[in-house]
Amino acid sequence: MLRASNIHFCIKNRAIIDQMNLELNPGEILAVLGPNGAGKSTFFKILSGEIACKQGTVHYNGKLVHHLQPKQLAAIRSVMPQHSQLNFPFSAEEVVRLGLISSSARSPEHLISELMEVTNTAHLKEKAFNHLSGGEKQRVHLARVLVQIWENKPFPRFLLLDEPTSSLDIAQQHAVLKILDRLKSRNIGILVILHELNLAIQYADKIALLKNGTLVKTGEVHAVMEKETLAHVFDHPIQLIKNPYTGGLIVSSSPEIMSTISSSKLSYYGNL
């Protein structure tokens, strides 16, 4: 399990993260949602071990993150940050290969080609990474972090992703979330920061809602995704509509929806 307890982090006496607790089990997807500046990326960096936080603890499988050697940590968790800069003229395949540095893959060549297929980047492998589009770069980075943890291991592992779909078209967004879904059966827990609320509803098992450095609500999707809570967190009108095909929820953030749905239906949706 990944467990963060009583995390409190200040910059210049301002609490960026205020007494936050979070648990992530292997085999589940936890989506972290919240408005710009809520503290998602900062919390992410504390969880990954990139930022050392004086107050609170982060444990991976019962071990304090800062007691783990870099190699031990790399075997347990893989991290896709929001921005990854590369200043060398690498090809896409060479970037994916960087994931091998912290992996103990039995057949590295097979792993690289499998993950470039899985992430729909195989056709880009010879291309200069710096010439790729934003979405192509994002998928290449995803392949790199997957290389680190794709092979089955006899202990739980974790994948942390900060906005992995921010540059992707709708088809690629779903493709990425489907890959994350596949990882659940490999005893991997996935924490993913998203801005697309409907993607979170469709793929996450649990949701954590952040605002102003605090955890407003966390839990199962249907318990957290309430229209009043979402409207408060995002400071924007939200309606939840029942998906007629799946029975799940659809988030509508269009204020006009209030006038386009009949009043009888609105009262029905309002109970969701």
Ligand SMILES: Nc1ncnc2c1ncn2[C@@H]1O[C@H](COP(=O)(O)OP(=O)(O)OP(=O)(O)O)[C@@H](O)[C@H]1O
């Ligand atoms: N190094 C820093 N120095 C000063 N302020 C910082 C620093 N890092 C983050 N902050 C502030 O902390 C707050 C949280 O930032 P963070 O990047 O964690 O938000 P976020 O929820 O990830 O936002 P976004 O959705 O826009 O990516 C912001 O107000 C940001 O300006």
